[in-house]
Amino acid sequence: MKLCIIGAGASGLCAIKNAINYGFEDITAYEQANEIGGTWVYTDEIGKDKIGLEIHSSMYQGLQTNLPKKIMHYPDFPFPEQEKSYITAEEVLRYYQSYADTFNLRKFIKFEHHVVRVRPLSKNNAWEVIVKDLKSGEYNLVEYDAVLVCNGHYNSPLIPFYEGQDLFEGKQMHSHDYRNAQPFKNEPVLIIGAGPSGRDAVTDIQYVASNVTWSHHMEKLSLTKFRDNVICKPDVSKITKDGAIFVDGSYQQFSVIIYCTGYRYTFPFLSVDCGLTAVNNCVEPLYKHCINIKYPTMAIIGLPNFICPNQMFDLQVKFCLEFISGKRKLPNKEEMIEDLENVKRIQLVDRELPRKKFHHLGVGYHESYYESLAKIANIRAD
CATH class of the missing domain: 3.50.50.60 (FAD/NAD(P)-binding domain)
Structure with a gap:
């Protein structure tokens, strides 16, 4: 055969x-x-x-x-x-x-x-x-x-759809294209997803970014302690030209979105x-x-x-x-x-x-x- x-x-x-x-x-x-x-x-x-x-x-x-x-x-x-x-x-x-x-x-x-x-x-x-x-x-x-x-x-890459996604004026990318944290030095970054790549991206980028907004719906995260510049948020409701509105009604600004979404x-x-x-x-x-x-x-x-x-x-x-x-x-x-x-x-x-x-x-x-x-x-x- x-x-x-x-x-x-x-x-x-x-x-x-x-x-x-x-x-x-x-x-x-x-x-x-x-x-x-x-x-x-x-x-x-x-x-x-x-x-x-x-x-x-x-x-x-x-x-x-x-x-x-x-x-x-x-x-x-x-x-x-x-x-x-x-x-x-x-x-x-x-x-x-x-x-x-x-x-x-x-x-x-x-x-x-x-x-x-x-x-x-x-x-x-x-x-x-x-x-x-x-x-x-x-x-x-x-x-x-x-x-x-x-x-x-x-x-x-699987990138979910969000209202306003096409209006965002910053950089959008999937973790498939993530190689290291250096391109995000001094940038405010949104990371969506709490799977292995999402957790690793947050762990790395927190040391170089001005701040990291981490959107996920995990009830319990690992015992890893993150820096004070990491802000946890619930799921994204809508993306704007310079940030996002989350399902709890809060709003956060950033210049980069990284989709760690599988x-x-x-x-x-x-x-x-x-x-x-x-x-x-x-x-x-x-x-x-x-x-x-x-x-x-x-x-x-x-x-x-x-x-x-x-x-x-x-x-x-x-x-x-x-x-x-x-x-x-x-x-x-x-x-x-x-x-x-x-x-x-x-x-x-x-x-x-x-x-x-x-x-x-x-x-x-x-x-x-x-x-x-x-x-x-x-x-x-x-």
Whole structure:
């Protein structure tokens, strides 16, 4: 079988390694960048690169992991022993490089290759993949038996709409383009969002900005103590030409807005024929958050969040390869759709999650998800 893997970041690398273990001999992974690591590869560049493609990485200087390393590694490849639990982005990237070198994965990767389009070929249950060689500019059309989509989900900024947004006369940007605090020296800054990037941005920028207005709706923040120039505000109600009005009626002025408001799941290379939609960060129809129910030889790896990433990537890949390889048989489409409807009931009705958090697992749910994959495919959930 010919297997196409899109991306050579954390999920793509373990897809290559596991595909080798499953006996796939014709494996090609396409990576847009010139090295492995995906979002963990730092670059000073923002916006678009020299050939007009959107910069993929959201990495910023000084980032440290918000998960301890003991739950970040692949099941069969622990991090090097050291005292500290929370490590730098550079150390994480070196880990992925070591993983690729240890298992000799680079020979399966075509670097600086951009996947333009993927569409199903119903005549023989194959996939047509159009790829652009970014060095030569040439386009190639290749057929594959199966496709694993491992393109990550920290590269397409989600910026919420606010009344008056277009009237603001200062600078507006998303944390995707944040690299360090220096551009905001002596500026009054509004930071919207209290996720990991929002907290890190506040922590860094407070030392150089004249003041930082931090808009969020978190009831409890971390124990981090911030400087006196950090002003916490509730959600933004309206943006004006030089500031914002908040839902409590208060008003604050600033010259910069940084949206730390998350990312959208996007798959611009998938044709409509693939049968998948990604509306408000809910990707469907997928069996077990990964297998395309319409075309089960395609899978999306890495959608669930609030999980142990590399362990989940590894388990999802093994789960999918059990069926793609023909080793096991999937339930029929009606049964997979019934399972999806049950997941919708749990996520959207029982847990009362908004649609945008459909793939949100978290404590008590990611464990049962792992167990479900392991049981169905008869594999270990390490």
